[in-house]
Amino acid sequence: MSEPRARAEELDSADELAGLRERFVLDDVVYLDGNSLGALPANVPGHLDDVVRRQWGELRIRSWDESGWWTAPERIGDRIGRLVGAAPGQIVVGDSTSVNVFKAVVGAVRLVKLTGEDRDEILVDATTFPTDGYIAESAARLTGHTLRPVAPHEVPDALGPRTAAVLLNHVDYRTGRLHDLPSLTSAIHAAGALAVWDLCHSAGALPVDLDAHGVDLAVGCTYKYLNGGPGSPAYLYVREEHQDRFDSPLPGWNSHTDPFGMSSGYEPAPGARRGRVGTPDILSMLALEAALEVWDGVSVDSVRTKSLALTDFFLECVSAYVPEGRVECVTPSAHAERGSQVALRCPEAGQIMKVLIERGVIGDLRHPDVLRFGFTPLYVGFGDVERAARVLGEVF
Ligand SMILES: *Cc1c(COP(=O)(O)O)cnc(C)c1O
Numbered sequence: 001m002s003e004p005r006a007r008a009e010e011l012d013s014a015d016e017l018a019g020l021r022e023r024f025v026l027d028d029v030v031y032l033d034g035n036s037l038g039a040l041p042a043n044v045p046g047h048l049d050d051v052v053r054r055q056w057g058e059l060r061i062r063s064w065d066e067s068g069w070w071t072a073p074e075r076i077g078d079r080i081g082r083l084v085g086a087a088p089g090q091i092v093v094g095d096s097t098s099v100n101v102f103k104a105v106v107g108a109v110r111l112v113k114l115t116g117e118d119r120d121e122i123l124v125d126a127t128t129f130p131t132d133g134y135i136a137e138s139a140a141r142l143t144g145h146t147l148r149p150v151a152p153h154e155v156p157d158a159l160g161p162r163t164a165a166v167l168l169n170h171v172d173y174r175t176g177r178l179h180d181l182p183s184l185t186s187a188i189h190a191a192g193a194l195a196v197w198d199l200c201h202s203a204g205a206l207p208v209d210l211d212a213h214g215v216d217l218a219v220g221c222t223y224k225y226l227n228g229g230p231g232s233p234a235y236l237y238v239r240e241e242h243q244d245r246f247d248s249p250l251p252g253w254n255s256h257t258d259p260f261g262m263s264s265g266y267e268p269a270p271g272a273r274r275g276r277v278g279t280p281d282i283l284s285m286l287a288l289e290a291a292l293e294v295w296d297g298v299s300v301d302s303v304r305t306k307s308l309a310l311t312d313f314f315l316e317c318v319s320a321y322v323p324e325g326r327v328e329c330v331t332p333s334a335h336a337e338r339g340s341q342v343a344l345r346c347p348e349a350g351q352i353m354k355v356l357i358e359r360g361v362i363g364d365l366r367h368p369d370v371l372r373f374g375f376t377p378l379y380v381g382f383g384d385v386e387r388a389a390r391v392l393g394e395v396f
Helices: 003-014 018-023 044-056 060-066 072-084 097-114 130-143 152-158 181-190 271-275 282-295 300-321 349-358 382-395
Strands: 091-093 121-125 146-150 163-169 194-198 217-220 235-238 341-345 364-366 370-374
Touching: 003 300, 003 382, 044 060, 044 282, 072 091, 072 217, 072 235, 072 271, 072 282, 091 271, 097 130, 097 163, 097 194, 097 217, 097 235, 121 130, 121 152, 130 146, 130 163, 146 152, 152 163, 152 181, 163 181, 181 194, 235 271, 300 341, 300 382, 349 364, 349 370, 349 382
Parallel strands: 121 146, 121 163, 163 194, 194 217
Antiparallel strands: 091 235, 217 235, 341 370, 364 370
16 A cells, blocks of 8 residues: 555544544545535435425415524524634625625725725735625725725735725635734724625634634635535624624615514614625525534534645645646645645646546636645545545646
8 A cells, every 4th residue: 555545544544523524415536626615414405305395385484484584694694603703693694705795895994984084995805706806896986995906915015094994815715825814804903994804715614713803894605615505695794893883785675673664764773684685595595504514513623623634635645646846836835824725736737627527536727727626624534635636646
């Protein structure tokens, strides 16, 4: 047996999270794309069947109360709160990440405006997943602000008396680089601005600690590391101290203090509910709620420990199997700067990923030349990691 194979066996037998894989529907492919679409938790189909047949099919409209549909966005928000270090009452689930970026960025600049300060600039991560940048640009235009793209590490120098808000990603979707949320948030606060974080690639993969680090607003999706299913609803965090003044740019009837009063005047609800817009997408929402049960009894710290062990081991196996100089790792080697994925740059990455997928190793391509492998500690093991690197080595 080759050395990495023996090592994988040792690591798998010492892995205290190994048993969690049984909570998912998986086969013998190596699934390293859970940072794009998490695997299906095994309890979801049965739960959705109940939601559709009994809650919708039999109880019909009664389910808004009796099955807890109406309160699902806040209830599930609290469940996500446990995974991102937010006390109950600050997260609401609904809409897409894109829509929540809009609410958060406009909400942040409106909060700043209420202080009476004349700040007219929004900073945005220049390397961001495109939708965040597009939405931030529109938010800036609508609110009469200037949008300035800056690399996250340059944010401290770019901050100034004009900065109203800063939109950053906790983990870069392409390189897997983890940004320093605590120190960037405090630099933003020291400049008198508000920090909006996108947690799409960190929630469910590593500790975020929103409350502890004083984050003002945050958004994230639930179909990556939270396994909520394709298009499952995203979430919005509004720090408790800002909630009374949070002025949503999409004040739909669900966020009214008395939605069934059907009044023509808008009066915002207190708390997290103020972030709601329209009728929640209950089927996706409740699939997500069931999916979050896989986290029962699992600590985010243990997930982080395994995630780093998985990515370290992958890098070791890549060095062992892939001929020198064929790939360049663009993910930082320092643990403090690494999310839960490894991105390898190489020519003809598109063709290589195609062959990997044919051979049962599922990662993805980030155009034009990045092979991206996501490591989801709840269901990826060290044997998977060894096999992925071995197949990659054979492809070269
Ligand atoms: C995945 C991801 C999104 C997805 O946005 P949707 O509105 O859900 O399509 C947005 N931003 C970042 C940083 C992402 O990683």
